[in-house]
Each structure stands twice: as C-alpha cells, then as structure tokens.
Amino acid sequence: MEEFKNQLIVSCQALEDEPLHSSYIMSKMALAAYQGGAKGIRANSVEDIQAIRQEVSLPIIGIIKKDYDDSDIYITPTIQEVDELVRAGVDIIALDATNRLRPYHITLEAFFKQIKEKYPQQKWMADCSTIEEAIYADGLGFDFIGTTLVGYTPESQHLKIEHNDFEIIRSILARVKHPVIAEGNIDTPQKARRVLELGCYSVVVGSIITRPQIITQRFVKEMRKESEKNDG
Numbered sequence: 291m292e293e294f295k296n297q298l299i300v301s302c303q304a305l306e307d308e309p310l311h312s313s314y315i316m317s318k319m320a321l322a323a324y325q326g327g328a329k330g331i332r333a334n335s336v337e338d339i340q341a342i343r344q345e346v347s348l349p350i351i352g353i354i355k356k357d358y359d360d361s362d363i364y365i366t367p368t369i370q371e372v373d374e375l376v377r378a379g380v381d382i383i384a385l386d387a388t389n390r391l392r393p394y395h396i397t398l399e400a401f402f403k404q405i406k407e408k409y410p411q412q413k414w415m416a417d418c419s420t421i422e423e424a425i426y427a428d429g430l431g432f433d434f435i436g437t438t439l440v441g442y443t444p445e446s447q448h449l450k451i452e453h454n455d456f457e458i459i460r461s462i463l464a465r466v467k468h469p470v471i472a473e474g475n476i477d478t479p480q481k482a483r484r485v486l487e488l489g490c491y492s493v494v495v496g497s498i499i500t501r502p503q504i505i506t507q508r509f510v511k512e513m514r515k516e517s518e519k520n521d522g
C-alpha cells in the first residue's frame with residue numbers, strides 16, 4: 291500500500307438520489323481523478339467498482355453503503371457486503387467502525403474478528419467519528435484509521451474536522467500506531483496538504499471534486515451573502 295503514502299485518493303460516489311448516480315459517470319470521474327494525479331479511488335458498490343476498474347488501474351478502497359432497519363450503520367454494515375467486496379477484489383475494504391451496534395446487534399469487535407478470520411489477507415480501513423473510536427479500531431488491528439465519520443454521528447455532531455488546526459486528527463495521530471487517512475470535509479488543497487504535514491498517511495477527498503451539486507451550492511451560498519448585504 292506504499293502507493294497511497296502522501297497521496298490523494300479521490301472518492302467517486304453518487305447515491306441513488308444524486309444527479310450523477312451512474313457507474314459509467316463514476317468511472318469517468320475516476321479517470322478524471324487519475325488524469326489529475328490521484329493515486330487511489332474510493333468507491334461505493336460492486337457495479338461502480340467494476341466500471342471504475344475498466345477505466346483506471348489505481349488501487350481502490352471499496353465500500354458498500356446499505357441501510358438496515360435495526361442499525362444506523364450504513365457503510366459496509368454486514369458480512370454480506372464484505373463478501374461482495376472481496377469477490378469484487380478491492381485493495382482495501384472500509385467499514386463503519388463507530389461504537390454503534392451493527393445490524394443483527396453485532397458489535398464491532400465480533401464483526402471484525404469474523405471478517406479477519408474469514409479473509410486474513412484483506413486490508414481494512416476503519417471509518418471512525420471520534421478519537422476513542424480511532425483508538426479502539428487501532429487496537430482491534432485495522433490497517434488504516436480513517437476520520438470519515440467525524441461530524442456524522444450523534445457523539446461527533448459537534449466536531450468539525452478542521453477545528454483548532456485539525457485537533458481531532460492530531461489527537462488521533464498521537465495515539466494510534468496504524469496509518470491515519472484523513473477523510474471527510476477536506477475540501478481545499480491547503481487542508482489536504484496540512485493534514486499530510488501533521489502526519490496523515492494519505493487524504494481522501496470526495497464531494498468537492500466529484501459532487502457538482504455540492505460545489506454549486508457552495509458558490510451560491512457564498513454569493514448570497516453579498517446579495518443579502520446589498521438588500522439589507
């Protein structure tokens with residue numbers, strides 16, 4: 291996995307309710323990322339992963355987002371999604387590593403033991419939302435610790451990744467032994483560079499590269515401040 295070190299990984303994802311939902315479009319997003327110099331792709335679903343493989347030969351962090359009735363966990367929640375990703379052949383499988391119960395009331399510890407025993411060669415990334423979760427996932431033996439879910443769980447709702455010069459990332463880096471991948475709201479080149487400087491292994495950037503509706507929204511929001519000023 292040395293290929294990832296200090297490099298940009300672009301997340302190419304569009305869910306069913308998004309305008310770019312299409313494996314073909316995601317494969318072209320991946321090609322664009324490759325042409326721009328990205329050294330890895332993060333992708334959701336077997337269909338997208340297969341389409342992306344046709345376009346680029348970059349390493350892939352694979353996930354399957356799926357909702358279950360009895361759990362708030364939706365990033366690679368059960369063994370079924372892990373089986374599918376292993377069959378699809380991704381370099382790293384990322385999964386929710388928050389302290390919430392998984393579907394069928396399985397704990398992270400039990401789940402991780404199960405998947406590691408079943409697939410001892412596979413590399414795993416922990417999508418965490420707090421420092422405590424990162425430390426826990428590190429102890430369980432995840433290969434990469436990610437900040438993917440910072441701000442997206444009840445425990446982390448108040449946290450912003452860049453707050454106080456990436457305090458949460460600095461705390462995680464000081465406490466874990468596995469490489470840390472900065473992911474989630476890293477939305478400028480300067481932030482991506484800063485987290486590398488702090489010691490992150492690599493950076494996953496998504497929406498600000500691959501979700502045009504979000505990019506548009508940011509322009510509109512900023513410009514609205516000016517029109518409101520003039521109106522006021």
Ligand SMILES: CC(=O)N[C@H](C=O)[C@@H](O)[C@H](O)[C@H](O)COP(=O)(O)O
Nearest residue numbers: 301438442473474475476495496497
């Ligand atoms: C919270 C969640 O479900 N995050 C997802 C995880 O795979 C993706 O929707 C994000 O785009 C990805 O993590 C990259 O983050 P950002 O788009 O902020 O650069």
